[in-house]
Amino acid sequence: MRVHDAEKTGNTLYADLVRGLVRRLYTTADQSVAHRWDHIERVLTNAQKIAPHFPDVDGELLTLAALLHDVTSPFNRKEEHVELSMQTAQKILNDIDYPPDRTKRVLAIMAEHSTERLQEGNLSSTEARILFDADKIDGIGPNGIARAFALFGQRGYPPPFAIAWYRKKIETSLSHMKTDPGRKMIVDRLPYVEDFLGRFEAENAGLPGNQKQDRP
Ligand SMILES: [Fe+2]
Numbered sequence: 049m050r051v052h053d054a055e056k057t058g059n060t061l062y063a064d065l066v067r068g069l070v071r072r073l074y075t076t077a078d079q080s081v082a083h084r085w086d087h088i089e090r091v092l093t094n095a096q097k098i099a100p101h102f103p104d105v106d107g108e109l110l111t112l113a114a115l116l117h118d119v120t121s122p123f124n125r126k127e128e129h130v131e132l133s134m135q136t137a138q139k140i141l142n143d144i145d146y147p148p149d150r151t152k153r154v155l156a157i158m159a160e161h162s163t164e165r166l167q168e169g170n171l172s173s174t175e176a177r178i179l180f181d182a183d184k185i186d187g188i189g190p191n192g193i194a195r196a197f198a199l200f201g202q203r204g205y206p207p208p209f210a211i212a213w214y215r216k217k218i219e220t221s222l223s224h225m226k227t228d229p230g231r232k233m234i235v236d237r238l239p240y241v242e243d244f245l246g247r248f249e250a251e252n253a254g255l256p257g258n259q260k261q262d263r264p
């Protein structure tokens with residue numbers, strides 16, 4: 049993303065500042081283990097692959113929103129994490145004297161990243177569409193499966209509960225992707241995930257205690 053920033057803005061100062069400030073915040077004890085720094089690095093990588101398809105993208109805004117999008121995500125308050133992360137982002141951007149008009153735009157991108165606050169149709173900016181897809185892509189694939197187990201384990205639930213929830217998450221992500229390159233990336237990952245889920249569900253079929261639930 050740094051190369052892209054430099055191309056688009058000629059300035060990586062704010063992105064580097066925020067990167068240095070937020071990294072430790074992703075390691076607090078109650079932060080969801082599925083939403084720690086490794087997730088942010090992968091979302092940035094995904095965004096970097098999608099962004100070149102959109103000549104109007106503002107690389108600095110996209111990078112800042114990606115760095116901050118899950119910065120306050122307590123494992124037992126997932127529904128609130130967008131609002132909590134936006135509050136933390138506002139404070140951080142204020143502390144580094146980031147221009148208020150651009151802070152608003154970063155927060156607007158963050159506000160639209162999650163299926164917890166799902167919007168039908170198009171999102172309000174190219175950067176929001178890219179971040180939404182980059183985030184969803186990290187939910188589908190080996191890392192996505194591992195993250196589901198990690199989060200449900202942190203909440204005290206065994207793997208079959210994670211997989212029942214994960215099935216619905218895949219459906220939601222697939223039906224709401226916002227960019228063509230993002231949709232292609234997620235579809236390319238599906239066969240691996242479907243194979244894994246099929247094997248997992250076959251081994252657990254009919255066993256007591258493995259009844260499906262939407263979420264704990
Ligand atoms: Fe999120």
Ligand SMILES: [Fe+2]
Nearest residue numbers: 087117118183
């Ligand atoms: Fe995320």
